Amino acid sequence: MSSSRDQTVADGIRDRFQDLTRAERQLANAILANYPVSGLGSITALAEVSGVSTPTVVRMAKKLGFGGFPELQAALRAELEATISSPIAKHDRWAESAPDTHILNRFAEAVTENLRQTLRQIGIEEFDGAAALLRDRRRDVYVVGGRITRSLADYFFTHMQVIRSGLTLIAPNSNTWPHYVLNMKEGDVLVAFDVRRYEHDVLRLAETVTARGVKLILFTDQWGSPAAKLATHSFRVRIEAPSAWDSSVVTLFVVEALIAAVQTATWSETKERMRILEELFDQTKIFRKFV
Template identity: 75%
Template sequence: MDISQDLTVAERMRSGFEELTRAERQLANAMLANYPVLGLDSITAVAQVSGVSTPTVVRMAKKLGFAGFPEMQAALRGELEATISNPIAKHDRWAASAPDTHILNRFADQVMENLRQTLRQLSPETFNAVVALLSDPSRTVHMVGGRITRSLAEYFFTHMQVIRGGVVQVASNANTWPHYVLEMREGDVLVAFDVRRYEQEMLRLAEMARAKGVLLVLFTDQWGSPAAKLATHSFHARIEAPSAWDSSVVTLFIVEAIIAAVQDENWEETRARMKSLEDLFDQTRMFRKFV
């Protein structure tokens, strides 16, 4: 099993899942369902919770490219530290080993590597399934983001609102979320954005929506939000950057690709909505005209 050393443990499990034995798949599913917490326990506890033997834990660790369980566990500890890092810690980590090149070049190199790594992990089947859900007029689509990612949710909402009806932008104030959940119906779709340092309210919203039969489409990072265990579909975008802040470039790339695909799926309806909207813009003289 040829797996890049740059991948997280979760990415290694997902990318190599088909090559695992039945018991190893059972173990991988258990670890992904409680990631990374389960993997930080003793090897005996990991085996017992997963319903497999301790040799199975060792074998899977080696299949994932580790020397053994202790090395895999060390990688998980490093990931956990990364997910809870504050902006100052992230900046200092990058600054300590920054090469003597312009920030534009360093940032561009990292963003391109993020895109390459993400595309290697992104399943076309998952992408197509999400497009199908968002194109289904019988489903109301609710969109929500966190403290930083709410701008991505708003961007996605603005485009989707033009493409189709039945799209709701959930307010960023978590105190109002029960009001939005009240209006959700079984079969609806909740599109949520949650990256490190994962927000507790987002997990609670996902739990409330899931209890009503709402399907969760989650945009998260390479480590994975705790809400991922409740998601019908998840996009794990690489977000590392030579900055105190995480990069949203790859996440936005996936969002824009979905917008283009959903637009094409129901183009006649979208075209009619666009024309009506342009007429309204003309009435309000919102945009400057040169003729």
């Protein structure tokens, strides 16, 4: 059923979009435009905002696998609750339902399922499109992360900097961000990381740069950062785990796969950059030599 934690309501809408009628697609777009808040009011209010009839709302809810609109709305409320859960609340919820198996096994099972569900949602076209933007040397690439995800942004930046020039890691202090935006030109790329408890500064940066013609590649979670509506390419990664914190394992998997795709497509240039970098390492004696 669409309300299971394996799939969000938004996932269900996207999966079944081609099967919807014109009116149902109009309704679906209205829901996704301000998701999930748009679906939390009355059925009449949602129908009016979408420009459809209330029976259309009921029909689409059933097409998504729900018994009716109240059941769909309950799923949306559960998703909203999950997105704003504090680390303490998350830990308590997991601890209450934790099975009698070792944490290593429980965590491994959760991460494996996250990977399986994420791969089902990522389209080849989406992945290849993001890789194409990143390997285009006519575009400068800027990378930004949030309070926790900045470590992922740093990891992504460090590897991509070896592959190509024109990379900038945006400092965590948002007061300096206008200085970076000043250097961005139309067609450049911003790679942003934003997961639940979504950060206002990341959304404002995304709004500012996309208005200037910058392409946004977004790494977010299954519920989707508010910045997702602005993204040229968006990766919705499953992040829940039996922990007070969300898991970054699958996000890192997608990041590394994307780095590998860009490196493979630009290997002749990347290989030469790596050769020069190794010479610089030798000159600076940054690494210990055993022979």
